[in-house]
Amino acid sequence: MSLSDRGSVLITGIAELTTVDEELGTIPDAAVVIEGERIAWAGPASRAPAADRAVDVGGRAVLPGWVDSHTHLVFDGDRAPEFAARMAGQAYEAGGIAVTADATRAADDARLDTLVAARVREALAGGTTSLETKTGYGLTVRDEARSARIAAAHVEDVTFLGAHLVPDGLDPDDYVELVCGSMLSAVAPHVRWADVFCERGAFTVEQSRRVLTACRDAGLGLRVHGNQLGPGGGVALAVELRAASVDHVNHLTDDDVEALAGSATVATVLPACDLSTRAPLAPARQLLDAGATVAIASNANPGTSWTTSMNFCVATAVLQMGLSVAEAVEAATLGGARALRRDIGTADRPAIGRLAVDTRADLHVLDAPSAVHLAYRPGMPLTWAVWRRGEQLVRPVGRP
Ligand SMILES: N=CN[C@@H](CCC(=O)O)C(=O)O
Ligand SMILES: [Zn+2]
Numbered sequence: 001m002s003l004s005d006r007g008s009v010l011i012t013g014i015a016e017l018t019t020v021d022e023e024l025g026t027i028p029d030a031a032v033v034i035e036g037e038r039i040a041w042a043g044p045a046s047r048a049p050a051a052d053r054a055v056d057v058g059g060r061a062v063l064p065g066w067v068d069s070h071t072h073l074v075f076d077g078d079r080a081p082e083f084a085a086r087m088a089g090q091a092y093e094a095g096g097i098a099v100t101a102d103a104t105r106a107a108d109d110a111r112l113d114t115l116v117a118a119r120v121r122e123a124l125a126g127g128t129t130s131l132e133t134k135t136g137y138g139l140t141v142r143d144e145a146r147s148a149r150i151a152a153a154h155v156e157d158v159t160f161l162g163a164h165l166v167p168d169g170l171d172p173d174d175y176v177e178l179v180c181g182s183m184l185s186a187v188a189p190h191v192r193w194a195d196v197f198c199e200r201g202a203f204t205v206e207q208s209r210r211v212l213t214a215c216r217d218a219g220l221g222l223r224v225h226g227n228q229l230g231p232g233g234g235v236a237l238a239v240e241l242r243a244a245s246v247d248h249v250n251h252l253t254d255d256d257v258e259a260l261a262g263s264a265t266v267a268t269v270l271p272a273c274d275l276s277t278r279a280p281l282a283p284a285r286q287l288l289d290a291g292a293t294v295a296i297a298s299n300a301n302p303g304t305s306w307t308t309s310m311n312f313c314v315a316t317a318v319l320q321m322g323l324s325v326a327e328a329v330e331a332a333t334l335g336g337a338r339a340l341r342r343d344i345g346t347a348d349r350p351a352i353g354r355l356a357v358d359t360r361a362d363l364h365v366l367d368a369p370s371a372v373h374l375a376y377r378p379g380m381p382l383t384w385a386v387w388r389r390g391e392q393l394v395r396p397v398g399r400p
Pocket of ligand 1: 072094096097100197225228273299301302303304305
C-alpha cells in the first residue's frame with residue numbers, strides 16, 4: 001500500500017502539542033491530521049477536520065521526532081575498557097579511534113549493515129526520526145567507501161569523515177592528500193556532507209581547511225568537529241567556510257561565541273559526550289543568549305558517547321546546561337534540522353524538525369502529559385509511539 005493509499009489519519013487525545021513552529025507554538029488539547037508523509041492540519045482539537053480514520057493517544061504529549069544531526073553509527077567493536085579507564089581518571093584521547101577502526105575493518109559488509117540497521121532502529125524507538133551518520137572508522141579508501149555505502153542504505157544524511165585520525169604509520173600530509181583525492185572520489189556518490197576532526201592529536205587547522213575545501217569543491221556540504229578537547233581554530237574555520245555546523249564546542253573564547261552568533265553555522269552541543277568524557281559542558285546557555293543557533297545531538301559512537309538516546313541528551317541539556325525544556329526540545333528538533341539544512345522544505349522533500357502544514361509527519365508521542373516530563377522524569381522510558389513519514393513505526397507495548 002502506498003502512502004497516499006493509506007488515507008488521512010486524525011490523531012486525537014493530544015494533551016499538549018509542541019509544534020516548535022513559530023506561528024503554531026504549543027497547543028493544549030490538540031489534534032493533528034496526517035496525509036501521506038506530510039502533516040495536513042494541526043491545531044486545537046475543537047477545530048479538527050474529519051479524516052479517514054482516527055487514532056487516540058490518550059491524553060499524551062506530542063512533539064516532532066528528534067533530529068539527531070551528529071552520530072557515528074558505522075563501526076564494530078567495543079571500548080568499554082577504555083571508558084572504564086576514563087572513569088578511573090584517564091583523559092580521553094583521539095587515539096582510541098584506531099581501536100574501533102581495526103574492529104570495523106575486520107567486519108564484513110553484512111555484519112556492518114546489520115549493526116547500523118539495529119542502531120537506527122534503536123534510535124527510532126527512542127523518538128529519533130531523522131539521523132545524520134558519519135564514516136570515519138574505515139580510514140582506507142576501501143573501508144571509507146563501504147562505510148559510506150552501508151550508511152546510505154539506512155540514513156538520509158551521510159557524512160564523509162575520512163579526516164577522523166591519521167592511521168598509524170602514515171605521514172599526516174600524505175594522508176590528507178589521500179583523503180582529498182581517491183578517498184573523496186570513492187565516497188562522494190554516497191554522501192551529502194564532509195566533516196573533519198580539527199583538534200590536537202587529529203588534524204590541524206591548515207590540514208582541516210585543505211580537506212574541507214576539497215570536499216566543498218566536490219559538492220559536499222561542510223561540518224566540523226571543533227573545540228572539543230581544548231581551545232583552537234575549529235570554530236573560526238567552520239564560520240569562515242560557512243559550514244552548516246560546528247560540533248562539540250566545549251572550549252570557546254568570547255570571539256568564538258560572537259563569531260557563531262553572527263553566522264549561519266549552527267553550534268551543535270553533545271551533552272552525552274560531555275558527560276562520558278567528563279569534559280566541561282559546552283556553553284549552550286551562553287551560545288543561546290548570544291544569539292547563536294544551537295542544536296543538540298547524541299554523537300552516538302563507541303568512544304565518547306555510546307548512546308542514541310536523544311531523550312537523555314535533552315534531559316541533560318536542561319538539568320546540566322541550563323536550557324529550559326522548550327529551548328532543549330527546539331535544539332533537538334528544529335536545531336538539528338537547521339544543522340542539516342533540512343528546516344526548509346521543497347516540493348519533493350518536506351521540511352523536518354517542526355510540526356505544521358506540509359512538514360514531514362514525524363511525530364514523537366510521550367507517555368506523559370507534557371514535554372516537561374523529559375527532564376522532570378530523567379532516565380524513564382518516555383517514548384510511547386513514533387510516526388515517521390506518516391507511518392506509525394513504534395507502538396506502545398501491548399498494542400497492535
Ligand atoms: N571527536 C571525534 N570523534 C568522536 C569520537 C570518536 C572516538 O573516540 O571513537 C566524537 O565525536 O567524539
Ligand atoms: Zn563526532
